[in-house]
Amino acid sequence: MKAFQHDYDIRDDGVIGVDTLSILNVRPGDHARSIAVAMERLRWLTREPPATRIDVNTAAAELSYFRDGELVDQRNVVVGKPGKETPQISTSMFRLVANPTWTVPKSIQRGELAGKSAAYFRRNNMSWRNGWIVQGPGPRNSLGLVKFDLQNSLAIYLHDTPAKTLFDKHQRQLSHGCVRVSDALGFAQMLAEQQGIADQWSRARASGKIAYVRFPEAIPVRLLYRTVYVSQANQVTYRTDPYGWNVAVAEALGFGKDAGKQFRSDVDDIGP
Known part of the structure; x- marks a missing residue:
C-alpha cells in the first residue's frame, strides 16, 4: 500500500484514507482518459525539446534539468496552489x-497583509516604497537568497524560500504562482559553474545586497502540467489533477465531465 501511495504522490503511510480511497476507486476508463489528455498536451509542445533545458512539472511539483539531452538534476519544487496556478x-x-x-x-x-502590525513589518524587514510594500534582502525574505529570472510578462520566476519544510510535503501546490526550488543555492551554484560565472556569482552573494549576474547563454525553461508521464525508470506514472485542468481538455476530446482528483491547500503562506 505504501508503494501504491508513493506512486501517486500521496502520503505513503499505509493508511487507506480519503485520498488513497479515491485513487483506489479510479476505473480503468479513468486511466485511459488521463492518458489521452496527457498525449494531447504533448501535441501542444515542439516535437524535439531543447537538449539543454529546465522542465517544471507543476502537477508533480518537480523540476528536471537536462543538459545535452541527459537528465543531470531533479528536485522538488513548490508551485502555485489552486486558484493561484503556475501557468503553462x-x-x-x-x-x-x-x-x-x-x-x-x-x-x-x-x-x-492588510491589518498586519508595524511590528510584523519590522520583523519581516518590510517597508513602504512609492505605494508598494517591499521586503528587503536577507534570509527571511520570501524569495530567499536567490531568484532565477525568466523572460515573461506574467512576473513568474523561480526562487529560493525560507519555508524549507514545504518541500517535504507530498502535495506541493502551495505558492501564489511562482516556483520555489529546493536547495536553490546549490542549484544556482551548479548553473553558475556550468555557465562560467561562478566567481561573479560568489561576489554577488557576498555583497549582501541585491545583485544581478547574467547568463552568457539563456537556458530554455518549460512550465508543464503533466498528470501522466513516463518516469526515468520507464514506468507510466500517474499524478492527481491538482488544478482541475484535465476536465476541459477531456471534454474537448469527447470524454465525459468527470472531474479529476484535485488538491486543496490548508497551508497559510504569503510568499510568491
Whole structure:
C-alpha cells in the first residue's frame, strides 16, 4: 500500500484514507482518459525539446534539468496552489539575482497583509516604497537568497524560500504562482559553474545586497502540467489533477465531465 501511495504522490503511510480511497476507486476508463489528455498536451509542445533545458512539472511539483539531452538534476519544487496556478509557458532563464528584494503584489497586500502590525513589518524587514510594500534582502525574505529570472510578462520566476519544510510535503501546490526550488543555492551554484560565472556569482552573494549576474547563454525553461508521464525508470506514472485542468481538455476530446482528483491547500503562506 505504501508503494501504491508513493506512486501517486500521496502520503505513503499505509493508511487507506480519503485520498488513497479515491485513487483506489479510479476505473480503468479513468486511466485511459488521463492518458489521452496527457498525449494531447504533448501535441501542444515542439516535437524535439531543447537538449539543454529546465522542465517544471507543476502537477508533480518537480523540476528536471537536462543538459545535452541527459537528465543531470531533479528536485522538488513548490508551485502555485489552486486558484493561484503556475501557468503553462515556455520561456528562458537569463540571470541569477543574489540577495533579492520582494515587491509584494497588490493582491497579497490587500488580501493577506492588510491589518498586519508595524511590528510584523519590522520583523519581516518590510517597508513602504512609492505605494508598494517591499521586503528587503536577507534570509527571511520570501524569495530567499536567490531568484532565477525568466523572460515573461506574467512576473513568474523561480526562487529560493525560507519555508524549507514545504518541500517535504507530498502535495506541493502551495505558492501564489511562482516556483520555489529546493536547495536553490546549490542549484544556482551548479548553473553558475556550468555557465562560467561562478566567481561573479560568489561576489554577488557576498555583497549582501541585491545583485544581478547574467547568463552568457539563456537556458530554455518549460512550465508543464503533466498528470501522466513516463518516469526515468520507464514506468507510466500517474499524478492527481491538482488544478482541475484535465476536465476541459477531456471534454474537448469527447470524454465525459468527470472531474479529476484535485488538491486543496490548508497551508497559510504569503510568499510568491
